[in-house]
Amino acid sequence: MKAFEYASPRTEAEVVQLLSAEPGKTEILAGGTDLVGLMKKMIVTPDRVVNIMDVPTLKSIDELPDGSVSIGATVTLDDILAHPYLDVYPAIKQAIRGISSMQLQAQGTLGGEVCQRPRCWFYRNGDGLLSQGVAEGANEFHAILGNSGPAKFVNSSRIAPALIALDAQLRVLGPDDAEQFVPLAEFFRSPQREGQREHVLAPNQFVSHIVLPPIEGRTCATYEVRHGEGPDYPLAAAAAALRLNGFGIVQDANVVLGQVAPMPWISQEAIAVLRGRKVDVALAEAAGEAAVSRATPLSQNEYKVQLAKVAVKRAILLAAGYETGGF
Amino acid sequence: MTDLKNKAAKKSGFNRRDFFRGSGAIAAATALQTQTADAFQDQSPQIISGETTITLNxxxxxxxxxxxxRTTLLEVLRYQLDLTGAKPVSSDGSSGASTIFVDGKPMTASTILxxxxxxxxxxxxxxxxxxxxxxxxxxxxxEQCGFCTPGFVMAVRSFLNKKPNASEAEIRSGLNGNICRCGTYANIVEAAISVAKGGN
Known part of the structure; x- marks a missing residue:
């Protein structure tokens, strides 16, 4: 690791004050499960690391007066699993159970999970986020959607699809006491040049809380297609949130795919298929088809198209209360 | 949302950014520890660079x-305290070989500063x-080569603390944070099951 300065602020304002406006100079440390490994490999080389684990206001799960739930950025994944308020959002708990490693659940935080860097092996081996190598080969785990630009990695977050499907917002703090609420759906972006981050925050802004609107009769689910039951990242995943009327007709739907594009992929095509229809196996399958209708697989990842289709289908069926069958 | 807004509105009278501007920013950051003029000094974060002495329990x-x-907890445990049970294997925590308990929770010492x-x-x-x-x-x-063993022992202990009567399937999925390259999973799971049945 490159030598760096370390600070452990106690308030949100102090965190902002310690962050540099210049990209790459400061990094935010929470659980450390991603950042410390990246620093060891010298892929991330900050001059200062700001540990936000000692800021008390970032550690709690609170119900807000309007029924929303605010989760602090440093709330650990196992604390979310254990929290009774959050039972109404099964998609989130399912995604966290999918992570399955006790250590990652105990040490990893929600903010860190959402902001983690891509697992792309070109990136992790020092070739940069936009390595030319991806197009040439060894791209079996890369993007099948949204991959026409320079970024072909996949966003690795396993909880973000569920959070986006549930219309989560991020509370973002910045200089001069600036507080803003950013829909998670607008947080991620596909970098266009090397050095650009995978999200829209300035280097001196940080995510303090994740705010979930009330569930209000919606149902939701996450479904991951994994290579096995081991600790690897899924090959494809999807989260669905549905509002059904008394006759089981979809009034409103959100379908978000994970592990298939440089950002969590909101599928307007799948949403359009679902609206106004009654959920059954055929409809869920049609939504899956629609979700991958614009897929442009790379040389070695055509298999992911089928997996993504199945992930969408099963997330929808799970959300609608159907048995999904199989693993 | 009002709660959050109120929280954000509370701010200390001390503005570190102004201090940085007036003092040559990062180069002067270590001097922060010695500045005394501010009433909030006790609450303001120390910026630490270079070697310091800390107390670890x-x-x-x-x-x-x-x-x-940049020193990891694993390095301190192994090379200063001679506690060489936790192992440096994957360096990014993915092997689970450096599993220890922090405040009772299983974590990888290799990814903790x-x-x-x-x-x-x-x-x-x-x-x-x-x-x-x-x-x-x-x-x-x-165990076979033994490198993963201490991490697995900690993981099994931790999992059974949470679920003393865990089933085989639960144990297998509960140990997902640890990897054994030799592949001695069958025996590890057997050992864990025997403890679960023994009720310890």
Missing amino acids: VNGKDHQVKAEP ALQAAGKKIETVESLGGDAVQQAFVKYDA
Whole structure:
């Protein structure tokens, strides 16, 4: 690791004050499960690391007066699993159970999970986020959607699809006491040049809380297609949130795919298929088809198209209360 | 949302950014520790660079250790406290071989900075001498090369603390944070099941 300065602020304002406006100079440390490994490999080389684990206001799960739930950025994944308020959002708990490693659940935080860097092996081996190598080969785990630009990695977050499907917002703090609420759906972006981050925050802004609107009769689910039951990242995943009327007709739907594009992929095509229809196996399958209708697989990842289709289908069926069958 | 807004509105009278502007920013950052004029100084964060001495509570005892910001907890445990049970294997935590308990929770020492661990209760595999899990690993021959073993012993202990009567399927999925390259999973799971059945 490159030598760096370390600070452990106690308030949100102090965190902002310690962050540099210049990209790459400061990094935010929470659980450390991603950042410390990246620093060891010298892929991330900050001059200062700001540990936000000692800021008390970032550690709690609170119900807000309007029924929303605010989760602090440093709330650990196992604390979310254990929290009774959050039972109404099964998609989130399912995604966290999918992570399955006790250590990652105990040490990893929600903010860190959402902001983690891509697992792309070109990136992790020092070739940069936009390595030319991806197009040439060894791209079996890369993007099948949204991959026409320079970024072909996949966003690795396993909880973000569920959070986006549930219309989560991020509370973002910045200089001069600036507080803003950013829909998670607008947080991620596909970098266009090397050095650009995978999200829209300035280097001196940080995510303090994740705010979930009330569930209000919606149902939701996450479904991951994994290579096995081991600790690897899924090959494809999807989260669905549905509002059904008394006759089981979809009034409103959100379908978000994970592990298939440089950002969590909101599928307007799948949403359009679902609206106004009654959920059954055929409809869920049609939504899956629609979700991958614009897929442009790379040389070695055509298999992911089928997996993504199945992930969408099963997330929808799970959300609608159907048995999904199989693993 | 009002709660959050109120929280954000509270701010200290001390503006560190102004201080940075007036003092040549990062180069002067270490001087912050010695500035005394501000009433909020006790609450303002220290910026640490270079080696400092910290106190770590490991296996029930306080130890003075030296750490730079970039020193990991694993390095301190192994190379200063001679607690070599936790192993450096994957360097990014993915092997689970450096699993220890921090305030009772299983975490990988290789991805924790030593400075983050100050003030926390740290337990290593050395604290489990004579534990039923350790004994079961011996009895069921649950190791081959042995590198992953201390991490697995900690993981099994931690999982069974949470779920003392866990089933085989639960144990298998509960140990997902640890990897054994030799592939001795069958014996590890057998050892864990025997402890679960024994009720320890």
